[in-house]
Each structure stands twice: as structure tokens, then as C-alpha cells.
Amino acid sequence: MAAFASVISPVCALVLGPLLLALINRTKAFVAGRRGPPLLQPYFDIAKYLRRGAVYGDATSWVFRLGPVVNLTVLFAALLIVPWGAIRSPLSFSGDLIVVAGLLAVGRFAIVLAALDTGSSFEGMGASREVHFAALAEPALLLALAVLARVTGALSLTPIYQGITASAWVAALPTLALAAMTLLVLALVENSRIPVDDPTTHLELTMIHEVMVLDHSGPDLGYIHYAAALKLWILGGLLVGLVMPLRSGALWLDGSAMLLGMAILAVVIGMIESAMARYRLVHVPQFIVGAATLSVVGFILILV
Template identity: 55%
Template structure:
């Protein structure tokens, strides 16, 4: 079991940039382009790591610390993330809050780095990121509380054993609500389309991309890699709720999970190809909807 947990962590480290590749490829296929290579993010990372970094004289150590702390925090959050019914490398009661706290720390580091540049543009992006994530975080906790209420444990590894095939047959309609809530949070927290467009630069509506404008070289590589890992993390939360585990052998579970992750990336690509970005005042409504879905599920299942 320990070996499998380690394998899961290595899979996350190795395959997470591929998820971004799958999203981009889905979007390309739907819009009739051949698109960039599936492994483009790996190439980008290699290229960025080979470069040097340029720092503005107005920045301090906070700016340099941002990407490193961000990546470290996401890596730490990955350590408590279970996948496919296999417990995480580190599992203890209460690690669900540790996961959310580490995600918050990563965001805090990035926001501080953005504010440290003294650019009003980046400050604006930082303010939006802070405002939206302040709404997303309670919704995420609500969605995870559904698992807590069903399993009676605060450890992610033991929580995510829960929605088995039998549970889907018994309370499927309510479980769908949880999956939808988590998926909306995935889109929001990873700055995907209805909330933020990862492809736009120099546009006044962007959120996440605006904060990383002044980062370059290895720093940008860290940010990019941390973003990919965060996408993997949220996909695992969605897939863990959507795909029942306990199919028989651990290998089968693992394969189902990986297929689920691929499907999740394709779903994100489909959403991005079919939807336009929401106006900024509408984003809080979307996040409220995610929270409402989670609260509905919690109220019904926690009776």
C-alpha cells in the first residue's frame, strides 16, 4: 500500500503537465486546429528552467519567495491527497483542513509576490484572486464536509473511500451535486474559462495570469508546474467523488482513476470550447452556486 501511495505521488509529479496538454488538445480538436503538441507544457518547463531570471529593482525577497513557497505548498498538499482508493503518503485525522490550508498558503505566496512588484495591474489581479478564492474556499470545505458527514472521519484518505458503486445506486442524484460543485471549483481555482481565460494576456479582465506577468525563467517554471499540480489535485478530488473505487484489484482502480483524470481534463476542454468567460460580477454567483450545490448535498445526505 505504501509503495502504491508513492507511485501515486510520482504519477502526479510526472503526469500533471499532461493534463494541461489534454485540455489544450481538446480545445484544438473542437475548434478544428491541430493544436500544440500534447507535451508542450513539458517543453515549456524545460525551456524556462534553462533560462536565467530578471528581477526588478523594486522587488524584494518576497517576490523571489513567491513561486518557491507556492510550489512547496502545493507539493505538500499533494502528499495528503489520496487517489483511487489508495491512501495518501501522509494521512492523519484533520488532513482535509491541511490540504485546504496549503492551497491557501500557495495562493497567499503568489498574491504577496504580485503585490511586491508594485505594479497596479498586478495588484488588481491579486485583489481579484483574493476575492474569488475567499468565496471558493468555503464552497470547497462544504463539498468536502459532505464526505466527512458520510464517513465520520476528517482524514482525506479515509473520506475518499466513500462513494462506492452502491452509494451511487442509492443516492446518485445527490452525489452528482457534489461532483458538479467540485468541478465548478476546479474551473475557478485553476483559472479556467468561465472564471478566467488562461490564454489571454494584457487584458483587463484576467485574474491569475496578471499576477505572474513579472515572473520569468525558473520562477515562471515553478508557477507553471505548481499550477499543473494544482489542476491534478482538483481533478483528483473531482474524480475521486465521481468514479467509484473498489473494483477488485488495485491496478484496476488505478487505471479507472487515471482514465477519470483524462476524462476530467477533456471535460474542462469541452467547457472551455463551448462557454465564454463570465463577466466579473457574475463570477461570485457561479461560486455561490457551487456552494449552494454542496450545501444542498450536505443538507440532504447529512440528515
């Protein structure tokens, strides 16, 4: 039973990850008065890319081909460590949150180098923005996790998330709320959502993530799309696990609550995307640093 329980979280992520993207798109379509693409569209897209051949830029080397592979596998590895709310991860050890941050950094580094490998100024531009925002988002993520570690007195993600119960919320309400704000902003930043980046924009000059992957095609692009879904699932799971403090111990109850929470998160992101315009690029750093500051305030609040 324990072995079964521990594979639930990665299996759910692998199977349901792309569904989150579909839900966001459906929400946006609903708000705009359209019907929107079918819920399985992201799966169709990934399958389509995997069936295609590929075209490579003249300047590219093996770094370009390796980028999407590394970017996808680090997320697989992270799924071994990251719990899904009350549902534990397959592996849990002191300091595993540092390893997760490290793995995310590897994936980002691989995609940035792949973008630079094309020699295209558009992709260089995207890479430049990506490293800029990531340099601010990385300390923000560690900061939010440090706040959760302080609240729960644990150094590993699974015990931390086991410790975020309703009574923990009662005891440290402002702090946990502020940390949740930070995690929400990070989920938007790291997954290139509005108001930071617009995944559906049509102008290369204003993109961040999409412009870095302009020249990937075929299976490489399929890997990138799947990785984007998994990353949204992982960061969204960290947020939902925090704001949804149901720790009943019953697997089906906790699991359904998390599923519901993830669906609500997708709707919330869809609403944010419908209601907000994208920030100007120069304001994005302020957005990230502001979100990190919330966690610092939360940390100070529980010290005194």
C-alpha cells in the same frame, strides 16, 4: 507493497500533471479545427523556463522571489495528504482535509504577495481578484469536503475516498452528485479556467491568475507553471475520485480507471472551454456561491 501503493499517487501527479494541461489544449484545438500543440509541450515549456536567466522588477524584494517557491512546495506537501481516488495517499490522519485547505491558502497568499511586490497596477488588480474569489472558494471547498465526510462518516481524505463506493452512490446519489458539481466548479475556479478566467486571453485587464505572474521569468515562471499543473491534478483528482467510484482493491485496475478518469476530465474541461465564454468578473462570485449552495442542498438532503 503498501509503501509502493502509497507513493503512486504523488509520483503520478509529479510526472503526469503537465499532461493534463496538454490534453485540455489538444481538446480545444480539436474543437476549433486545429491540430494543437504536441502533448509534451507543457514539459518543454517548463524545461525552457528552467534553462533561462531571470529579470526582476525594480521594486521587488525577496517576497517576490520566495512566492513561486512557496507556491510550488505547498502543493508537494499537499500531494502527501491527498488520495487519488481509490489509491491512498502516503499520509492520512483525522482532519487532514483542513491541512490541505491550509496549504492551498499558503500558496495563494505567497503568489498574491509576490504580485503586490512588483508595484504594478496590473498585478495588484489580479491579486485583488484572486483574494476575492479565493475568499469564496475556500469555504466552498471545505463545504464539499464536509458533505463527503458526512456521507462516508470519516474525517480524513483517504478513508473518505475509500468510502465513496458504488453502494455509497446508490445510497446518496443526489448528495454526491451535487458535491461533484461543487468540486467541478472549484476545479475551474482554482485553476483559472473558463468560464472564470481565461488562461490564453491577451488582454491584461481581464485576467486573474495570468496577470499576477506577468513579471515572473526564468525558473520562477517554470515553478509557477509546474505548480499550476499540480494544482489542476490535485483538484481534478478530488473530483474524478468522487465521480468514478471503482474501489476494486486491485492497484492496476483502480489506477487505470483513475488515469482514464483524469483524461476524461481534461477533455470535459476542454469542451467547457470551447463551448463557453468567460463570465463577466462581477458574475464570478455568483458562480462560486451558487456552486457552494449546491453542496448545502446536498447536505440537507442526506440529513432528512
